[in-house]
Amino acid sequence: MSELLIPFEYDYMLRAMGISALVGAVAGLLSCYVVLKGWSLMGDALSHAIVPGVVLAWLGGIPFAVGAFASGLLAALAMAGLRGRTPIREDAVIGVVFTGFFGLGLFLLSLFPSNVRLQTIIFGNVLGIADADIIQMAIIAGVVALVLAIRGRDLMLSLFDPVQLVAAGGSPGRMRVLLLMLLAATAVAGLQAVGAVLVIGMLVTPGATAYLLADRFGRMAAIATVIGTTTGLAGAYASYFLDGSTGGSIVALQAAIFVVVLVFAPKHGIRATRRATAAAVAEGAA
Amino acid sequence: MHGLAPTGGTSLAVEGISVAYPNGHLALRDASFSLEPGTICGLVGINGSGKSTLFKAIMGLVRPARGQVRIGGQPVQAALKRNLVAYVPQAEEVDWSFPVGVRDVVMMGRYGHMNILRIPRAADHKAVDAALDRVGMSNLAERQIGELSGGQRKRVFLARALAQGGQLLLLDEPFTGVDVTTEEAIIDLLKALRLEGKIILVSTHNLGSVPTFCDQVVLVNRTVLAAGPTERIFTGENLLRAFGGALRQHSLPEAPRAHGPLEAGHVVVLSDDERPLVMAPDGRVLGRLTQDL
Numbered sequence: 001m002s003e004l005l006i007p008f009e010y011d012y013m014l015r016a017m018g019i020s021a022l023v024g025a026v027a028g029l030l031s032c033y034v035v036l037k038g039w040s041l042m043g044d045a046l047s048h049a050i051v052p053g054v055v056l057a058w059l060g061g062i063p064f065a066v067g068a069f070a071s072g073l074l075a076a077l078a079m080a081g082l083r084g085r086t087p088i089r090e091d092a093v094i095g096v097v098f099t100g101f102f103g104l105g106l107f108l109l110s111l112f113p114s115n116v117r118l119q120t121i122i123f124g125n126v127l128g129i130a131d132a133d134i135i136q137m138a139i140i141a142g143v144v145a146l147v148l149a150i151r152g153r154d155l156m157l158s159l160f161d162p163v164q165l166v167a168a169g170g171s172p173g174r175m176r177v178l179l180l181m182l183l184a185a186t187a188v189a190g191l192q193a194v195g196a197v198l199v200i201g202m203l204v205t206p207g208a209t210a211y212l213l214a215d216r217f218g219r220m221a222a223i224a225t226v227i228g229t230t231t232g233l234a235g236a237y238a239s240y241f242l243d244g245s246t247g248g249s250i251v252a253l254q255a256a257i258f259v260v261v262l263v264f265a266p267k268h269g270i271r272a273t274r275r276a277t278a279a280a281v282a283e284g285a286a
Numbered sequence: 287m288h289g290l291a292p293t294g295g296t297s298l299a300v301e302g303i304s305v306a307y308p309n310g311h312l313a314l315r316d317a318s319f320s321l322e323p324g325t326i327c328g329l330v331g332i333n334g335s336g337k338s339t340l341f342k343a344i345m346g347l348v349r350p351a352r353g354q355v356r357i358g359g360q361p362v363q364a365a366l367k368r369n370l371v372a373y374v375p376q377a378e379e380v381d382w383s384f385p386v387g388v389r390d391v392v393m394m395g396r397y398g399h400m401n402i403l404r405i406p407r408a409a410d411h412k413a414v415d416a417a418l419d420r421v422g423m424s425n426l427a428e429r430q431i432g433e434l435s436g437g438q439r440k441r442v443f444l445a446r447a448l449a450q451g452g453q454l455l456l457l458d459e460p461f462t463g464v465d466v467t468t469e470e471a472i473i474d475l476l477k478a479l480r481l482e483g484k485i486i487l488v489s490t491h492n493l494g495s496v497p498t499f500c501d502q503v504v505l506v507n508r509t510v511l512a513a514g515p516t517e518r519i520f521t522g523e524n525l526l527r528a529f530g531g532a533l534r535q536h537s538l539p540e541a542p543r544a545h546g547p548l549e550a551g552h553v554v555v556l557s558d559d560e561r562p563l564v565m566a567p568d569g570r571v572l573g574r575l576t577q578d579l
């Protein structure tokens with residue numbers, strides 16, 4: 001029993017669990033917007049596209065978050081620029097750009113195979129994070145949460161009914177850019193918790209799970225945030241025993257919750273819809 | 287225009303606009319018309335004639351390559367900032383499974399009146415309650431929007447426009463997929479709004495009901511073919527020009543004489559949907575058909 005409490009006795013574990021929970025919470029909240037916008041692929045693309053920026057930032061001696069953010073935005077610009085200018089479909093454009101960026105990132109990384117800090121950032125190991133990086137992550141998470149607190153309602157309206165946002169004097173185009181920037185920023189913060197490959201899980205799964213459980217945006221946001229927080233905390237905790245595989249445990253835990261909800265959700269779960277269909281058919285036959 | 291217009295309302299002027307989409311399609315060419323406060327205007331044209339495009343131009347969603355739209359003498363952006371323009375979307379443009387409730391949607395009409403945090407105040411809640419009450423949706427206010435019937439869905443978005451309190455109301459195909467009772471309820475509401483001095487622009491290809499509630503008509507087919515008072519514009523000749531081959535024409539040579547005042551062989555029925563229009567040979571509109579042929 002006392003063995004299970006050991007992680008709480010180490011400062012570095014407390015910090016790891018705290019930052020994972022914080023990043024999980026913010027990514028969970030943002031995932032609602034990503035899911036409702038239908039931007040899972042875009043999120044995946046962005047989170048891979050930040051990798052070369054991390055390596056280049058390390059080479060140039062600037063904070064890795066700055067490099068990552070810049071490279072994410074560059075990829076987003078490339079995708080926006082190509083869309084409409086070529087007959088290639090959007091998903092192919094996204095696929096080409098993000099694998100291109102990710103490939104470049106892995107190539108750059110392979111030039112410095114022994115750099116533990118880079119490996120940590122890109123493949124995610126919340127137990128090995130430097131203090132300075134924890135501060136960066138906390139600042140990013142705080143800023144994203146603050147921006148959502150202020151602009152979240154307009155952002156939601158731009159997803160539901162962009163024309164109404166225009167009628168209210170707002171700009172859907174600006175909201176699109178805002179969501180893109182929030183996505184890039186959160187991907188940067190999530191990178192160190194779960195790694196570049198898995199960060200998209202944190203940016204989609206909680207929102208998708210909450211969507212099945214809620215008929216109101218506020219409730220959906222609350223549920224997704226709670227899922228993100230608890231899985232972030234639990235994943236970091238478990239990684240103490242699993243020897244460093246934080247990303248895997250956080251995202252696998254989220255996926256497990258999703259599967260349970262997918263089947264058992266009271267209204268939109270598979271069992272519930274099947275029951276409702278059967279009841280309707282029975283009623284029709286009676 | 288029709289005597290009831292209170293002074294001080296907002297006018298609408300569409301001045302020679304041409305709109306091209308990025309793919310090079312010229313959807314509107316040199317389209318002009320203008321409306322005074324206290325008017326219900328029908329925007330009539332076939333599918334693809336540019337009705338929605340005209341709405342988009344009035345809301346500043348597409349920028350005309352030529353010409354301009356003035357609302358109350360101001361450019362569109364200024365009018366939007368003052369919450370003057372309210373719109374009711376086409377049903378197929380709404381994601382009905384989106385996690386929002388009826389009250390949330392109506393509250394969206396108040397966003398332009400709130401501060402940047404969009405936190406509703408007492409006045410906003412009051413306006414939402416009043417709007418819900420006016421369309422008879424108060425008892426369904428807590429439903430998720432996907433749980434409503436077609437007519438109820440339309441009412442929610444009407445309530446949102448009411449809560450916003452704009453001077454110019456744009457309704458894109460409000461009668462599509464709506465039962466006759468709801469259609470009549472919507473029309474009554476629009477007539478009441480006309481008395482309040484608002485301009486109501488309603489796009490429709492439902493010809494039968496146009497003469498029953500529109501005082502002005504704008505006929506579109508990639509431009510404004512004709513615009514003005516319904517009696518003058520809504521004639522068989524003009525409609526054939528606007529609709530071309532898209533209208534089904536039924537002449538009734540074999541109709542038995544016993545069937546009321548319409549003389550056999552002299553009547554034309556025009557329809558492109560479920561509520562056909564009946565016209566005399568000289569193009570006068572006689573009314574709408576209530577029974578199928």
Ligand SMILES: Nc1ncnc2c1ncn2[C@@H]1O[C@H](COP(=O)(O)OP(=O)(O)O)[C@@H](O)[C@H]1O
Nearest residue numbers: 307309311313332333334335336337338339340
């Ligand atoms: N976003 C768009 N891009 C290109 N063409 C468009 C776009 N939207 C509409 N169109 C074209 O413009 C024309 C007018 O469309 P629209 O205004 O929607 O007509 P309506 O509302 O009268 O049915 C149609 O030919 C349509 O195909």
Ligand SMILES: [Mg+2]
Nearest residue numbers: 337338339458
């Ligand atoms: Mg249309």
